[in-house]
Amino acid sequence: MNELQKNLLNELQTGIPVVERPFLELSKRLGLEESTLIEEIRSLLEKGYIRRIGPIFDASALGMVGTLAAIAVPEEELDRVANFINRFEEVSHNYLRVAEGVPYNLWFTVSAKDNDELDRIISRIKEEIEYPLIVLPTKRLFKIGVEFRL
Amino acid sequence: MDQVDREILEKIQDGIPIVEKPFSEIGESLGLDESEVIDRLNRLIDEGKVRRFAASIAHIKVGINANAMCVWDVPDERVEEVGSICASFPEVTHCYERPRLDDWHYNLFTMVHGKSRKECEEVIQRISERINIDTFIILFSDKEYKKTGVRL
Numbered sequence: 001m002n003e004l005q006k007n008l009l010n011e012l013q014t015g016i017p018v019v020e021r022p023f024l025e026l027s028k029r030l031g032l033e034e035s036t037l038i039e040e041i042r043s044l045l046e047k048g049y050i051r052r053i054g055p056i057f058d059a060s061a062l063g064m065v066g067t068l069a070a071i072a073v074p075e076e077e078l079d080r081v082a083n084f085i086n087r088f089e090e091v092s093h094n095y096l097r098v099a100e101g102v103p104y105n106l107w108f109t110v111s112a113k114d115n116d117e118l119d120r121i122i123s124r125i126k127e128e129i130e131y132p133l134i135v136l137p138t139k140r141l142f143k144i145g146v147e148f149r150l
Numbered sequence: 151m152d153q154v155d156r157e158i159l160e161k162i163q164d165g166i167p168i169v170e171k172p173f174s175e176i177g178e179s180l181g182l183d184e185s186e187v188i189d190r191l192n193r194l195i196d197e198g199k200v201r202r203f204a205a206s207i208a209h210i211k212v213g214i215n216a217n218a219m220c221v222w223d224v225p226d227e228r229v230e231e232v233g234s235i236c237a238s239f240p241e242v243t244h245c246y247e248r249p250r251l252d253d254w255h256y257n258l259f260t261m262v263h264g265k266s267r268k269e270c271e272e273v274i275q276r277i278s279e280r281i282n283i284d285t286f287i288i289l290f291s292d293k294e295y296k297k298t299g300v301r302l
Contacts, residue, residue, distance in 0.1 A: 012205035095295065099289045141245075
């Protein structure tokens with residue numbers, strides 16, 4: 001990645017204005033032509049550096065509820081269990097995290113429209129997956145989803 | 151949030167088109183004026199339902215290879231203070247208090263991103279010294295099975 005791309009990624013993570021021509025406004029800040037900026041962004045998307053440019057939701061302000069959960073899965077069962085969990089659209093993150101002394105190794109987050117829906121998903125996972133599962137809902141939020149400086 | 155707000159958000163949650171006038175294109179596909187799309191989105195931002203409009207980057211692709219979930223056992227009466235200190239580190243992107251369970255005693259969760267595991271460990275060491283707590287476990291991500299934004 002070159003310097004321009006790094007600067008661009010930092011700007012794009014911080015946010016784009018919601019105006020008629022957002023890329024024109026952003027291009028002025030970066031000292032570029034609008035058309036150049038659009039081409040650069042398309043190339044970053046094509047190369048896979050950016051997944052998308054879109055709205056970042058505040059799940060709780062939208063009335064959604066979420067939790068972190070973890071399962072203790074034997075190694076040979078990981079792919080099957082992970083794939084089953086991934087089938088739920090409400091599962092937004094799912095990672096293998098292994099640490100000494102911690103039985104739980106598959107960590108995932110669920111965001112649903114209300115508590116009933118969340119409970120339904122967790123129950124459905126418990127029915128299918130026989131391994132120990134813990135549910136760790138947020139009690140207090142100190143910080144969320146800040147961009148990374150490149 | 152009404153039905154029209156919802157339609158707009160559903161339409162763009164996977165990304166806006168990268169064109170000169172993206173909101174005009176979105177409006178056209180929904181039968182709305184460009185100005186209405188823009189007004190509604192800015193209202194949703196003002197209301198805090200949309201945090202911002204921004205790019206979601208693919209961390210590993212851009213060289214942020216390590217992602218550590220560090221869990222801390224913080225005395226209950228110190229959670230407010232310690233949570234605020236952890237959140238003030240720029241390398242910490244998420245910080246939550248979560249419940250203790252019978253077989254799970256770690257109540258503060260911090261996500262730390264870095265170029266390498268070593269870089270994450272150094273940050274966590276600095277945090278540990280600042281908050282004067284050394285009961286923690288680092289759970290690095292060994293494999294990403296899924297990562298999408300929160301969807302409507």
